[in-house]
Amino acid sequence: MDKRDFDAVVVGSGPNGLAAAITLQQAGLSVLILEAKDAIGGGLRSAELTLPGFVHDIGSAIHPLAAESPFFKTLPLAEHGLNFLTPPVAAAHPFDTGRAATLVASLADTAHRLGPDEKAYRQLIQPIVRDWPVLAPAILGPLRIPKHPLAMARFGLDAVTSATMLAKRFQTLEARGLWAGMAAHAIQPLTNVTTSAIGLVLMAMGHVRGWPLPEGGAQVIARALASYFVSLGAKSKQMLPLAPSVNCPPPTLYFSTSRRGSCSRLRAIPSRRSTAGN
Ligand SMILES: Cc1cc2nc3c(=O)[nH]c(=O)nc-3n(C[C@H](O)[C@H](O)[C@H](O)COP(=O)(O)OP(=O)(O)OC[C@H]3O[C@@H](n4cnc5c(N)ncnc54)[C@H](O)[C@@H]3O)c2cc1C
Numbered sequence: 001m002d003k004r005d006f007d008a009v010v011v012g013s014g015p016n017g018l019a020a021a022i023t024l025q026q027a028g029l030s031v032l033i034l035e036a037k038d039a040i041g042g043g044l045r046s047a048e049l050t051l052p053g054f055v056h057d058i059g060s061a062i063h064p065l066a067a068e069s070p071f072f073k074t075l076p077l078a079e080h081g082l083n084f085l086t087p088p089v090a091a092a093h094p095f096d097t098g099r100a101a102t103l104v105a106s107l108a109d110t111a112h113r114l115g116p117d118e119k120a121y122r123q124l125i126q127p128i129v130r131d132w133p134v135l136a137p138a139i140l141g142p143l144r145i146p147k148h149p150l151a152m153a154r155f156g157l158d159a160v161t162s163a164t165m166l167a168k169r170f171q172t173l174e175a176r177g178l179w180a181g182m183a184a185h186a187i188q189p190l191t192n193v194t195t196s197a198i199g200l201v202l203m204a205m206g207h208v209r210g211w212p213l214p215e216g217g218a219q220v221i222a223r224a225l226a227s228y229f230v231s232l233g234a235k236s237k238q239m240l241p242l243a244p245s246v247n248c249p250p251p252t253l254y255f256s257t258s259r260r261g262s263c264s265r266l267r268a269i270p271s272r273r274s275t276a277g278n
Pocket residue numbers: 011012013014015016017018034035036037040041042043044058059060061062063064065066242243244245246257258259260262
């Protein structure tokens with residue numbers, strides 16, 4: 001078997017690579033997924049890192065965005081073993097005072113527990129929760145002109161600000177701490193512009209869907225995606241371990257999730273529709 005046996009090569013088997021591979025395979029192309037590690041999943045990998053039988057997530061653990069992903073929602077992942085568990089408290093931010101700020105399913109309860117910041121919390125998060133059905137495709141989908149520009153503009157005006165700037169709307173330690181924990185998911189200094197975006201989405205997700213985790217660990221999402229990929233006619237041998245350097249001879253299409261961009265060349269999907277698999 002050779003890379004040239006396939007219409008398309010996807011570099012990396014993280015959630016984005018698996019989603020790309022599924023999309024291409026669904027379009028009738030035969031797809032080869034190349035993965036440098038000895039297990040698929042990328043940031044979705046889990047392993048017994050301590051004691052036998054105790055599964056730990058190596059990267060991601062909590063998956064509100066996977067559960068809300070417009071693309072994942074089109075896939076029968078439950079039939080391929082994915083079951084989300086949603087805890088009653090999405091997130092808690094403890095303080096040295098012995099108190100904690102909590103994000104729970106009820107927006108009213110979460111806001112009420114923030115005392116003097118109840119109104120500010122409602123004003124910030126309620127529009128995102130209300131507009132989520134129309135915001136989701138724009139926020140979680142490919143970049144395109146939004147179908148609901150007013151809702152998107154309302155979200156965008158807050159989302160583009162830095163998290164430290166937005167924190168000034170709150171006066172209590174609890175609200176500011178909870179907000180900082182959300183915005184920290186931007187994994188960059190909170191003084192940077194747009195660091196509010198991920199915080200707003202994650203906070204709203206607490207009320208839209210909760211913060212679910214996959215039963216069995218993050219790896220179950222990767223396994224369900226891989227299982228569905230195989231069900232489309234792909235062979236499991238179409239997911240290969242490979243050294244991190246990939247040549248780019250021309251088969252048809254390369255989709256790379258590699259940060260090193262070893263295969264960054266991307267060509268248009270051919271119009272040919274063939275039977276999936278090889
Ligand atoms: C510590 C940490 C915690 C996180 N927690 C969460 C969380 O709780 N919830 C959440 O939703 N997100 C979380 N994330 C973010 C999430 O993990 C990423 O957004 C997601 O994994 C990105 O998916 P991806 O497919 O783009 O890349 P990755 O998941 O990184 O996958 C890329 C894959 O490509 C492979 N690869 C790279 N280069 C090559 C090459 N040249 N040849 C072959 N293979 C290659 C890699 O081995 C890897 O398997 C967390 C991230 C980190 C770092």
